[in-house]
Amino acid sequence: MTPAVPEKDALREFADNLKAAPRRVLETAFRSGPPTTDRTRSTFVFGNVFLHLHAVRTHRWSLKWSTTMGLGIMSVSAFLITLVTGVLLMFYYKPYPEAAYQSIKDIHFVVPTGRLIRNIHRWAANLMVVAVILHMARAFYTAAYRRPREYNWLIGMGLLVVTLGLSFTGYLLPWDQLAYWAITIGANIAQSPREVTDALGITNYFDPGGLQRLILLGSDQVGAEALIRFYLLHVMLLPLALAALMGVHFWRIRKDGGMVRPADADEQLARQRHEETYPVFTEAPAKTYHLAAIVRGRTANVGRGPENTVPSMPHLFYAELGVMMVTLLACVAMSLVSDAPLKELANPSVPENPAKAPWYFLGLQEMVAFSAFMGGIGIPSVVLIGLGLIPYLDRETEGTGKWFGGPGGWPLVRLSAVFGLCVPILLESFAIRFGWLREWFPNIPQPIVTAINPGTLLTLVYAMYSLWCIKRYGSVRAGALGLFTCFLGGFLVLTIIGTYFRGPNWVFYWSPADWPKH
Amino acid sequence: MTTKPKAAVSRLDPEPMPRRDWLGLGSLWAMGGALMFGLLGMLKLPKAAVLASPSKKFRVALPETLPAGEAFVPPGRAVAIFRDGEGIFAVSTICTHLGCVVKPNAEGFECPCHGSRFHPNGEVRKGPAPRPLPWLKVSVSGGTVMVDEGTTVPQGTKVA
Numbered sequence: 001m002t003p004a005v006p007e008k009d010a011l012r013e014f015a016d017n018l019k020a021a022p023r024r025v026l027e028t029a030f031r032s033g034p035p036t037t038d039r040t041r042s043t044f045v046f047g048n049v050f051l052h053l054h055a056v057r058t059h060r061w062s063l064k065w066s067t068t069m070g071l072g073i074m075s076v077s078a079f080l081i082t083l084v085t086g087v088l089l090m091f092y093y094k095p096y097p098e099a100a101y102q103s104i105k106d107i108h109f110v111v112p113t114g115r116l117i118r119n120i121h122r123w124a125a126n127l128m129v130v131a132v133i134l135h136m137a138r139a140f141y142t143a144a145y146r147r148p149r150e151y152n153w154l155i156g157m158g159l160l161v162v163t164l165g166l167s168f169t170g171y172l173l174p175w176d177q178l179a180y181w182a183i184t185i186g187a188n189i190a191q192s193p194r195e196v197t198d199a200l201g202i203t204n205y206f207d208p209g210g211l212q213r214l215i216l217l218g219s220d221q222v223g224a225e226a227l228i229r230f231y232l233l234h235v236m237l238l239p240l241a242l243a244a245l246m247g248v249h250f251w252r253i254r255k256d257g258g259m260v261r262p263a264d265a266d267e268q269l270a271r272q273r274h275e276e277t278y279p280v281f282t283e284a285p286a287k288t289y290h291l292a293a294i295v296r297g298r299t300a301n302v303g304r305g306p307e308n309t310v311p312s313m314p315h316l317f318y319a320e321l322g323v324m325m326v327t328l329l330a331c332v333a334m335s336l337v338s339d340a341p342l343k344e345l346a347n348p349s350v351p352e353n354p355a356k357a358p359w360y361f362l363g364l365q366e367m368v369a370f371s372a373f374m375g376g377i378g379i380p381s382v383v384l385i386g387l388g389l390i391p392y393l394d395r396e397t398e399g400t401g402k403w404f405g406g407p408g409g410w411p412l413v414r415l416s417a418v419f420g421l422c423v424p425i426l427l428e429s430f431a432i433r434f435g436w437l438r439e440w441f442p443n444i445p446q447p448i449v450t451a452i453n454p455g456t457l458l459t460l461v462y463a464m465y466s467l468w469c470i471k472r473y474g475s476v477r478a479g480a481l482g483l484f485t486c487f488l489g490g491f492l493v494l495t496i497i498g499t500y501f502r503g504p505n506w507v508f509y510w511s512p513a514d515w516p517k518h
Numbered sequence: 519m520t521t522k523p524k525a526a527v528s529r530l531d532p533e534p535m536p537r538r539d540w541l542g543l544g545s546l547w548a549m550g551g552a553l554m555f556g557l558l559g560m561l562k563l564p565k566a567a568v569l570a571s572p573s574k575k576f577r578v579a580l581p582e583t584l585p586a587g588e589a590f591v592p593p594g595r596a597v598a599i600f601r602d603g604e605g606i607f608a609v610s611t612i613c614t615h616l617g618c619v620v621k622p623n624a625e626g627f628e629c630p631c632h633g634s635r636f637h638p639n640g641e642v643r644k645g646p647a648p649r650p651l652p653w654l655k656v657s658v659s660g661g662t663v664m665v666d667e668g669t670t671v672p673q674g675t676k677v678a
Contacts (some may be wrong), residue, residue, distance in 0.1 A: 181618065185631060188617040195648045215564045218573050227562075349594050351618040353630035369632040369647055372615055439644055446648040506633040 006406035041313040051317075053250050055258060057309035058316040060269050062259035062301075066403070067142075071135035075163075077327035078128035079242065085121035086235065087242040089114075093173065094228035095231035097224050101176040101345050108342060119335030127331060129360050132163050138482050140390070141413070143400045143477065144260035152252045152389035155245055157388055162242045164360065171233035171358055172227065181355035183201055183230070184222050187213050189368060189376030196373055221348070262401035266308050355506045362498030363491050364430075367455035369506050370436060375455050382459060383487065390484070394476045406477035412469065416482040420489025423461050427454045428497055432508045462486040540547045574668035579661065580606070587638060589622035597654060597665055598622045600638075605676035608656045609640050614649040627651065639673060 026321030027033070032043035042056040055252035061067055092111055094103045107114035136156060139145060149328040193209035203210070218225030253259070262268065345350065357365050399405020406412045431454045437444050462483060470479035504516060506516040535543075578592045581602060589598035589609075596611045596619050611620045611627065618631035626643065627636040634645030641650045655669040656677045 181631070184618065185616045188615075192616075198649065211565075214569075218564065218566065219569050221571055225566075225570055349596060349619055355618060355631045356635075368616065368646070372646065372648070435644075438642070438646075440618065442643060449646075450648075479594050505628060505630050 032403065035313060038311050041311050045311075045313050051313070053254065054312045055254055056313045056314060057313055059258055059261060059265070060308045060310060061265040061401075063260040063310070063315055063319060064163065067259055067261070069134075069138060070319070071131050071138050071324075072325050073320050073323040075128055075131040075135055076246070077324040078124045078131055078331070079246075080324075081124035081328060081331055082121055082128065083239065085117045085124065086239075088117050089121060090235060095173070095227050097175055097227060098345065100173060101226060104174045104176075104342060108339075115339070116332075116335055116502075119338070119340050120331050122340035123331045123338075124327075125170060126359075127327065128163055129167055131327075132160055133360075136160060137484075137488060140480075142260055142402065143394075143405050145391040145392065146397070146400050147391075148256050149252070149260065152249060152256065153391045154388055155249045155252065157384065158245050159242065159249060161384070162238055162245065166234060166238045166242065167358055167360070169230040169238065172222075172230045173234065174342055175227065175346050176341075176343040177346055177352040178341065178343045178356070180348065181352045182357045183226065184351075185355060185365070185368075186361075187217050187222060187226070188374060189364075192372035192376050194373075195371065195446060195450055199445070199450070214277060217340075237487070245311050260401045262405075269308055272489050323426050353507060354502060356498070359495060359499050362502075363494035366494040366498040366502070367453075370431070370453035370455055371450045374450055374453060379455050379459055386483065387487075390480050396475060396477050398475075399477065404481070406476040406481060407473040407475035408469065408481055410508040412473065412478055412481055413485050416465070416469070416485035417489055419465060419482075420486030421493055423486075424454075424490045424493040426459055428493070430454075458490055462490065484518055575664060575666045577662050577664045580663055590624065592665075595665075595667075597667060598627070599656075599663060599665065602676075605678040606656055606658060606663055607676045608654040608663075610652045610654055610667065610670075612651075613647055614651060615645070615647040616641075619650070641673075 030044065030047070032040050032047050035041040035044035045051045045054060045056050089107060092103055092107050092114065094100055104118070107118050109115070139153065139156065168186060172179045183279070191209040191213035193212070194203055194207065195209075197203040197206060197209065214220065216226070216229065217223075218229050254330050356362060364375060364380065367379060369375070371378075396406065398407060399409070404410045436453060465486060466479040466483035469482035471474055472478070497508075500512075501508055501510065503512065509515055519547045526667050539550040546602050576592065576595060580599060581589055584590055584601045586602035588675075589600055589602070591611070595647070598611050599606065599608045609627075611622070611669050612618075613620050613629040613631065613634055615629065615632055615634050618629050620627040620629045620634070620636065625635070627640075629635070629645065629647070632646050634647035635643040636647070636651050637643050639650075640653060642648075650673065652670040653673050654673060656675075657664045657666075658677050
């Protein structure tokens with residue numbers, strides 16, 4: 001029996017399908033078609049796994065420059081830049097003492113574009129620390145940590161800690177003198193709970209400090225084990241932790257209704273606005289939201305008109321892209337101007353003098369110069385716990401979404417800035433001019449110095465000031481405004497003193513030109 | 519315990535714990551517990567049983583002329599060896615503050631990192647160091663000195 005003659009020419013169809021394949025690949029990848037109208041742009045955004053991190057529409061308030069100043073996106077951009085340049089550096093970097101140093105030298109002098117890539121990596125890392133701190137300040141001063149964003153504030157603090165951890169672990173990798181001694185100091189700060197356990201005489205039985213140092217270094221000195229551990233943390237564990245936290249951070253921003261904005265944001269915009277806006281649903285929606293049935297309570301937009309939103313694509317995306325480009329530009333520009341430092345090969349028997357940590361840790365190093373435990377572990381822990389508690393202690397609603405919002409407002413912040421800058425300057429001047437307890441009473445027991453030193457006094461004065469603010473303005477938010485401003489002021493003063501005014505033997509000098517010559 | 523009147527049961531809020539879920543949850547917890555115990559056992563991973571550090575004992579010949587009070591620092595070691603009328607002793611030059619290597623000078627030792635100063639016997643004179651520099655175990659045999667950086671001895675222990 002002969003097969004029946006097919007009605008269609010299968011070969012012809014095959015050829016047509018082949019011809020259409022490229023177009024169909026594109027169509028199936030972007031199922032909503034080209035994003036040319038508001039509706040197709042919307043479906044494009046929520047049909048794309050990467051873009052869907054954004055809401056389909058963005059409130060005009062979020063797009064105002066003064067709302068965020070782009071600091072969050074700047075942090076992400078800096079992270080992405082370090083990620084790309086870091087992976088490139090890994091092609092040549094060898095995490096073993098001496099070999100590490102030689103490979104960095106190779107990257108700097110031999111590898112094509114290696115020097116530029118290392119510089120960009122270093123500048124992006126610095127920029128990331130700055131951007132993350134400023135982003136945190138922005139979130140604080142606009143009271144963005146309030147309900148329902150309390151937990152996201154904690155995630156943000158986790159991101160800050162991981163960012164600093166990434167910087168610290170990256171600092172050792174060149175294995176030069178600067179790196180080696182900064183990490184020696186850092187590892188000994190991890191060991192500094194011994195200052196307390198020694199005073200109690202229990203170090204032989206209970207030694208958390210020694211254990212921390214041992215686990216960090218993998219040995220009892222900074223060597224090959226420490227380098228591998230720091231490398232692993234730097235290129236694997238901490239970036240993964242950061243990525244995971246970032247995912248949660250962004251997702252919660254979206255779930256919490258985007259950027260924080262004042263309750264009267266729409267009225268304020270209506271007063272300023274000139275351009276024409278139009279409602280979200282110009283036609284009947286193509287789909288009803290079945291999921292709305294299981295949402296408990298209010299969703300973010302109930303009771304508010306949607307008129308003040310614009311499609312995220314292109315408005316939000318262009319803004320984000322702009323910030324990313326500026327960030328990249330800044331990193332490249334700085335990299336062309338200033339090289340990442342590389343000192344001589346690490347020498348375990350001769351410390352770098354002065355041995356300075358990266359600049360954002362010099363505030364800590366300044367406090368460590370009085371008491372290792374308090375400056376390196378005690379006070380930072382108190383600060384982190386205090387920052388983490390802010391959203392749970394401030395349950396007020398006044399001033400949410402406004403810069404320096406809340407009782408006291410800008411005048412209180414201004415006063416606190418002056419106070420926060422003056423107290424550490426006075427304390428440091430006193431300690432630099434007259435010395436501290438150990439100079440006056442050489443036999444004073446260590447626990448007294450641990451408990452009473454410029455760092456702990458500064459913390460205490462700030463805490464008292466904050467309590468005064470709460471009482472004076474009858475508001476916890478006012479206390480938080482005072483305390484956070486003081487914290488920024490103290491960080492600034494101590495960092496500047498540690499960076500510019502400390503020379504060999506951690507002695508105070510007005511300028512590096514006055515340093516003794518050896 | 520008094521029982522509260524039952525709230526209206528919605529299709530979306532069934533009873534808190536249907537009986538048939540109990541076994542499932544139980545096995546989930548058992549698995550979680552087993553995993554946790556396994557992980558707890560493996561927590562020792564980052565702390566090696568033997569540390570990869572070079573030997574802490576070393577042998578060195580003192581220079582013929584070493585005036586009393588002057589330190590001899592063997593190259594590459596963080597130890598200052600002294601010899602006076604009573605005998606030989608060794609003081610660790612690793613700062614008790616944050617581990618920098620202190621430098622011997624006429625008045626004792628000074629730390630380049632955070633400005634701690636020590637008397638020649640290791641006692642703290644100034645700065646943030648919480649403890650004196652430890653004295654290390656020394657033994658003399660056949661004209662050379664053996665120093666054990668891993669063993670501390672009470673201050674004032676001198677070996678003839």
